[in-house]
Amino acid sequence: MTANYPALIVIIPLAVAVITPVLGRISIVLAQLSAAAALLVAFISSLGALQHALAEGSWHYYFGGWAPPWGIEYVIDPLSGGLATLVSFIGLLVLIYAVPHLATKPARENTYFYTLYLLCVAGLLGMVVTGDVFNLYVFLEISSLAAYALIAFGGSRATVAGYRYLLIGTAAACLYLLGIGYLYALTGSLNMADLAELLPAVDAPTALVIATVLIVIGLGIKMALFPLHGWLPDAYSSAPAPVTGFIAAVMAKVSAYAIYRICFFVLKDTGTAIIALNMVGWMAAAGIIFGSIMAIAQNDLWRMLAYSSVAQMCYIALGVALGNTYGIYGALLHILNHAVTKGCLFLIAGSIAWKTGIRDITQFAKMCRKMPWTMAVFVVAALSMIGLPPTAGFFSKMYLVMGSVEAGAWGYVAVLVASSLLTAIYFFRVIEYAYLHQPAQGEAVKLEQENSVMARRWELPASMLMPIILLGIGVLTLGVLSEKIIADVIQFALPWGMP
């Protein structure tokens, strides 16, 4: 089976997903276990594939044995392998987190939830490792459809949010499809590597610009690039906690990765990517400021985090737009860091709402007593979002600033600095409410009683606390090991021809 690692990454979650309704009929525990096992296999396969790719160069896997451009290939290079590892790992953690979260729902809904969740993970994994632009579209749709339903699972508000996301998301997918349609019309190929070879010879400037813009806008909507982020705050803030945790952590990142992949690996020699990236850069800079300011204005923790995501996704876009080595280091590192950090933060927000029913920051008084471990992790993750050492966020921001300085883009430097301070404002606000504010008089008594009961109890079920703490440790570890990650993985993920 070792020879099939690239396929296993996607196939096992997919196959287990489609059989989960049957397993769920037999026993819901069986469905849970098989889902976890599938994601574990995906994780191990990604690790194996990544290792292979690092040792022996990128790994091309031909489906059905047909060589590209006729067949579909999976390409495991350090970048896609690394991202697949990340997606499957976070997928696994969130799955574990979801189990107690869904315990009150009927078994059948649980089954459907796990099925769709696995499909969503499998779709994202497929997007990551594929080397074929049309295959990317198919998997984009799998993950999106699953995500619409999972978001709508959060209640009536979520249904509207999910529907709006469906409209925007499908339009985005259509734009992307049209974009690759143009590429197909110009070259006759759908394979990324083949396209990259054929496109420079194509003399069709207008059509190429249209294709690039369509692809970038299409995927830009999916990654919630400002000003195409309209769907995100509602969707993130009304979906069930595990779903938000997962899609906020990885879904937008995978689209960001796809933009990077297509701009730098497919369109790199055509010159149109540069135009598109310039556009993206300024959009991103505006988005960073907008997202941060909107986040400050929110009282609902979930919405605050959602707007923070808008800003942070723009960090990634900014790094990609810079297009120099440090910028891309920063962007790719930030994909990793933000996935872990924001996933962690949303899981924490979800746990708080699950345990106490509180979403409003102003009611967070004494939260540090109710959930000491969770809030400790929150602080670590918040520091990472702000970009303070030694957490992960610092290093990605450092590379972004380095890239901006190197490119002489002082506007970006100013934006990054301002954004750090704005981020600090809204995260320290939460921390102060949780740690420093005293509850109102009546509540204080009630709290004391609760505390005396809870002192003997673990704050959250272990399967909810464990993912949170693991991600929190991850935030610190990624910070300490950031150079190692760059030297071992990200360095090889740069497009060809770069230093």
Added chain:
Amino acid sequence: MTTEFFLANRPLWAVLISLVAAIVILANDRRHNIREAATLLAAVGKFAIILSMMPAVLAGQIIETTPLTLAPGIALHLRADACGLVFALLSSFLWIATSVYNIGYMRALKYGHETGYYACFAVALSSAIGIALSANLLTLFIFYEILTLATYPLVFHARTKEAIDGGHKYLVYTLAAGQLLLVAIIWTMIVAPGAGFTAGGFLAGKAPVAVLQVLFVLFVLGFGVKAAVMPLHDWLPTAMVAPTPVSALLHAVAVVKAGAFGFVRVAGFVFGPALIKDIGMGPLLAWLASITIIVASLRALSEDGLKRRLAYSTVGQLSYVVLGTAIASPLAFLGAIFHIVAHAFMKITLFFCAGAIYATTHKENVSEMKGIGRQMPLTMAAFTIGSIAIVGTPFWVGFVSKWNLGFGALQAGQPVFIAILVLSALLTTGYFFPIVYTAYFGSSEKELSYHEAKPSLLYPLLITAAVSFILGISPNFGLNFYDLAIQAVNSVFAASSGLSGGGL
């Protein structure tokens, strides 16, 4: 092998030991004695480790370790050189005194939340040592930011409205400065890839003058906040709402000195004295520092709160260090480095006294302290020693550094700064003398009985008072601060030939 490994990585252990202590402290939330024992052990251990490096450094060796790579070409590089060791020795030694004092003070005042307090204290010390021993800008920056974060909870520790506001202000100032510093550091990294601190500077000729000027301004802004250079000083008096040990060790020694030490590093080891002259930024900074010295002293005159008065005094005194680095002549540099030491001992004594008075009698304003010299004679004796020293009276420690600064100004051909020093000394007398006078000769309404502070508060302040006297007579006493400072200055100026005076 293992011994060698241990010895070679001593700078790392020096940093880590209090981090480990912080974890131990957090794990023993309800066991007070273990918690406090851990603090003390870590303090003594840290001091021992740093002390063990002193002979080697004095002999001209440099102990360095690179446990981790932070960015391509840049490691987490810890290095014990003479300049860093001065600061490291100083803060670790004073941490021992403060730990003892801490235990007494916190038990007397019952603030609550003490686990977090001790843990943050330990982390802050870790990062202070990290700053002292870091061998490149990025390492320094990381510890610098950790220091900011670790001291923020200490500022708002009392959790009153005032304390929280003070914390806010502190955070806003330091985080904003940190970002500017980050930009400056990254720019430096781009201009001179992979460079670590080099005695005499490494930036010369690497970039156009205009760029270097902007960089210098960014560095000044970045370090200036922690070093409380006016007009960036405003957080420091506000931060005095923190418990007194925090003010004593962090707001007189570790945090603010981290900023001042940053100036020393930037002036001596990034730009180099020659380059600062060439780009013409020295006088600018020197005048900024001078203005700070005078204005802060004037402000101190008008403050009634003892701690706030001390805070403004700190603002003024810190600018001596900045002034010394800005004048950038060998003797001025020596004065600057030694003033880090001198001011630390003097000011910690004064803060300890203020804290002891507060913990014993709950008085915090100067006007309330009539006759307190009769009530707490030993404490006030120590306070008097500190005051005399800080004014710059000959044969006390403050004199040594000011003397050097003055000669440094002459050496650089800028005698005008001597006038500043003299004026400042007069003003300092102006705001310390009334305190001493009130304490001994003021008549209070109530009859005061002998009521000395308890031993855990008293002994630390007596020791530091004694040290600030002894160092005045023999600046090399015990820890060889003066020799280390001279060695640091020699290394900086040996590299840049052609400057007046050369070495010492």
Added chain:
Amino acid sequence: MRQRYGSLILDTTIRLLVPFYLIYGVYALVHGHYSPGGGFQAGVVLGASIIMVNMVQGDSVTWGVSKQTAVLVASIGTFIYAGIGIAAMIWGGNYLDYGVLPFRGIEPEVRALGTLGIETGVTLGVAGTFIVIFNLLIGREE
């Protein structure tokens, strides 16, 4: 339970037509190799015929496949597809490499058989899903 929509005419027509629909669905499936057709089309035809029966006869007709059964059919159908791919992997080929499957015959024929297998899976999957979606959208309770 909803009222069925049927009347005598509809009933009779359905009775006559449904067998042909079913046969046509299977034809579209197996003949997909030689002429326009294939799994999706077959699935849609099969699904539509059952939906039609459902619409006209109401739920009381025993072979109006229920939502739960349909989910299982869809699930199993899709799994057949994925499973054949995995089988190819087990026999040493790449994923979906039907050529290595242990059927007798020359490679194109083996591949054709594999293709038929996955088309069957597609048919079941599509038919099941259409029935599910239809049942849900008309709001029929269990």
Added chain:
Amino acid sequence: MLTTATGYVNYWLISILMLVGFYGIIATENLLKKLMALNVISVAIIIFYLNLGQKAGSNVPVLFGEELGTVAAYANPLPHTLMLTAIVVGVATTGVGLALLYRIYNRYGTLEETDVLKEMRSDS
């Protein structure tokens, strides 16, 4: 000129169809109509692809008998395959969209976007 027009008029019509779809998404208030407009876009794109697969004088890409003619004799099968997928995706999306609309209508009793949003904001 005429040949240009005949060669490109398909693209133009497709563009117009697609832009009509976009207009529908942006301009209509009714959520169901938006979904239908989405389908218009997807149909436009499907036709765009199929248009790419056309060859002058070619037949359907099915071998009748085992005789193979020239490549030019058969239409390009790849766009057909791709669009089969796209059609299915469109159907699937529409299905999910309808399911969501079904719930929205059950909950809020309207499908006009402004009304739904107003209700939703006041809904806890």
Added chain:
Amino acid sequence: MKKVTIAVLFLLSFLFVFASLDLAPTSDLNSPPSTHVSPRYIEMGYKETGALNMVTAVLADYRGYDTLGETTVIFTAGLACLLIIESRRKPKR
């Protein structure tokens, strides 16, 4: 709002018309899609996959993995509908 939309879309239509001139005209035998990749499907399709219907050959074999994705999309849609509509009738906690 509507007028702005119409104006923007009108401009876009010009862009699309302009861009279409870069593409090969409809039914061009020498267009890239007709000359790259697809000839193999037509020439070798039957020999390699045993399917006379080239669309089936591509669908189920050459690009069989896309079709797996497609089936999964449909399956996902079914389950999505189930989750969306079934969860309406959830028991109160």
